[in-house]
Amino acid sequence: MKRHRCIWVWVVALGLILSRTPGNWESLAGTANLTRQNIQLPAAVHYPLPPSLARIPPQGEDYFDEVQPVEVGYLLWTEFPITVAIEPPQWDPNQVWQRAAEQAIREWSAYLPLKIVDPSVPANIRLLSQRPATSNNGRARFAETRYELFVDSQGVLRHRCRIVVRPSQAPKFVLAALRHELGHALGIWGHSPWPTDALYFAQVADPPPISQRDVNTLRRVYEQPTRLGQRLPEWTPHG
Numbered sequence: 001m002k003r004h005r006c007i008w009v010w011v012v013a014l015g016l017i018l019s020r021t022p023g024n025w026e027s028l029a030g031t032a033n034l035t036r037q038n039i040q041l042p043a044a045v046h047y048p049l050p051p052s053l054a055r056i057p058p059q060g061e062d063y064f065d066e067v068q069p070v071e072v073g074y075l076l077w078t079e080f081p082i083t084v085a086i087e088p089p090q091w092d093p094n095q096v097w098q099r100a101a102e103q104a105i106r107e108w109s110a111y112l113p114l115k116i117v118d119p120s121v122p123a124n125i126r127l128l129s130q131r132p133a134t135s136n137n138g139r140a141r142f143a144e145t146r147y148e149l150f151v152d153s154q155g156v157l158r159h160r161c162r163i164v165v166r167p168s169q170a171p172k173f174v175l176a177a178l179r180h181e182l183g184h185a186l187g188i189w190g191h192s193p194w195p196t197d198a199l200y201f202a203q204v205a206d207p208p209p210i211s212q213r214d215v216n217t218l219r220r221v222y223e224q225p226t227r228l229g230q231r232l233p234e235w236t237p238h239g
Ligand SMILES: [Zn+2]
Pocket: 013, 014, 015, 025, 026, 180, 181, 184, 190, 191, 199, 201
């Protein structure tokens, strides 16, 4: 039986700290070092631009300079559709959280193929409503995104993302957080300096929709090389 060899590398991205004053989304934490685990990584390659992004004419500015490549290159998806599982809170009156999650997925679906899957099966991205496990200086995070790297049964380097957004906020902020964190999970691993972008680094009173600048940035991310989706050079079947 094939097993998944797992390299559990995680990054805490960008959580909003609960506080009395408007908070900034967290800055990026460092990744664990893959080379320390003696894993020889595949070479980085360019993939064709997904048609849903390619058909959008690039116009105006982006904030690509704020996007950080991670240890395996840019954090982009190489197979589509990207599967997303939703795990709403047990107590969710009027399905506020669930609907916000579905809407955030629908909004990003205009730019990349996303597919909602049952939470009982594996997914590329998992949206969770539980309390984020990590805290910053003892204060709870409102939202965060992490990614994990692993090698699948075919020896291919892959990642998956886990987004946690607490349900204890006004619906528009839950939606804004899910939209923002999904942007990270789809590859925008950084923040915009402009408050009119969904990936702005701070929470704003009237959260904006996904902007042209967000889309331009996403497009540039998918034009970059990554080691993800490639087979490890020294991989041999086992199990
Ligand atoms: Zn963020």
